[in-house]
Amino acid sequence: MKKSLLLVAAAALALGAGPALAKKQLVIVVKGLDNPFFEAIHQGCEKWNSENASSEYECFYTGPASTSDEAGEAQIVQDMLGKADTAAIAISPSNAKLIAQTIKTANPSVPVMTLDADLAAEDAALRKTYLGTDNYLMGFKIGEYIKKAKPNGGTICTIEGNTGADNILRRAQGMRDALTGQKGIEALKGEGGWTEVAGCPVFTNDDGAKGVQAMTDILAANPKLDAFGIMGGWPLFGAPQPYRDLFKPYKDKIASNEFVIGAADTIGEEVAIAGEGLVTALVGQRPFEMGYKAPSVMIDLIEGKPVEDPVFTGLDECTKDTVATCIQK
Structure with a gap:
């Protein structure tokens, strides 16, 4: 009897606890996963996750397998904007016009920003800000x-x-x-x-x-x-x-x-x-910094806080004589 009661109690506790709540996604969509430049953005995204493990948000990095797959990137953007757990999205457009049209068609209710590459000037109103290189x-x-x-x-x-x-x-x-x-x-x-x-x-x-x-x-x-x-x-x-x-x-x-x-x-x-x-x-450029900063900027946009447009991440300059000190640490 006691064993049965213990089992019932354990089951009740398990039901009461319920499944772990899924985190809201701060999505980064890059031009292609085959490019080391974008992998540096990925590492910045993961660094943010490791420092914000208790956050209700999670940085989620994705993109087409190949940088040359412009249509694939547009499809991923469309898919991400259609997901209920997408809280905001940062996009590096491989084809600026195609991504602009994708955003227009999706008519998203979540904040959209660009990262690394921007939309054309005439489409800038489709995103809240640009984060990346001048x-x-x-x-x-x-x-x-x-x-x-x-x-x-x-x-x-x-x-x-x-x-x-x-x-x-x-x-x-x-x-x-x-x-x-x-x-x-x-x-x-x-x-x-x-x-x-x-x-x-x-x-x-x-x-x-x-x-x-x-x-x-x-x-x-x-x-x-x-x-x-x-x-x-x-x-x-x-x-x-x-x-x-x-x-x-x-x-x-x-x-x-x-x-x-x-x-x-x-x-x-x-x-x-x-x-x-x-x-x-x-x-x-500073791609790691882009990936690390993007989640925080997206959260500010979600919360309606003022965000500068653009947000530039700086440049490093290297010649043969300066290679020992030319990269920002």
Whole structure:
């Protein structure tokens, strides 16, 4: 009898306790899970989770398997906005126009922000804020390094990512503006002494191997090329050894500024490559900080607190001479 009563009591306690309540999701959707840059955002998200274990919220990181899957990212955004436990969402749009249309169609009741990459200016009202790099400034700084190395100009090829990625387009615009001293030049045709060679810009879909192959082809067609402006570090962090193999013969020319490479990002093996003298300068973002800050910004939006727009996360600048101290700790 006593045993039966104990079993009944235990069952009652279990029923009374009920299942653990599921946490509300602070969703981060990135362009692709195959990119080390976004993995750094993931690590920032997980760091926030580890420091806020008792919170009613949880940072949830997701995205399509491949950075080139623009439709897949849009579908994930649509799915996440349709889930009852999604409390807010931060999106890095691979295709800004497609994501804007997805948001319009979903008509979400939860706060939407962008992370790392923004929507186009005309669609900015669809999100509450942008958290990440000042992409125009990033590209402008890359351009300044190239211009400092070759003040009289020359021939250049711009390496970009996805054709619809607003962050990359802004960087390219910033670089062109820095090189020319003018605003809004869409293609360099002698302005400031700079000309973009035929076939450029090259769009690589954020694929490192494709980027290295594109640069190989451009150099073969333009043996007197003066510079590359690489708007994302994909060739350096995505295919570091092929990149090294391609540019080791240019090491002396890079050292003397006869040949110039200005590139984005400071992740993976990029800083080591800078130390080896195989890139003129890197202008890097802070993806870990983006992933770490995003949950707190989303909670502020949920609670109706004032949030700045944009929220910039800063830049790091690395050259061969500064690799020991160039990254923010």
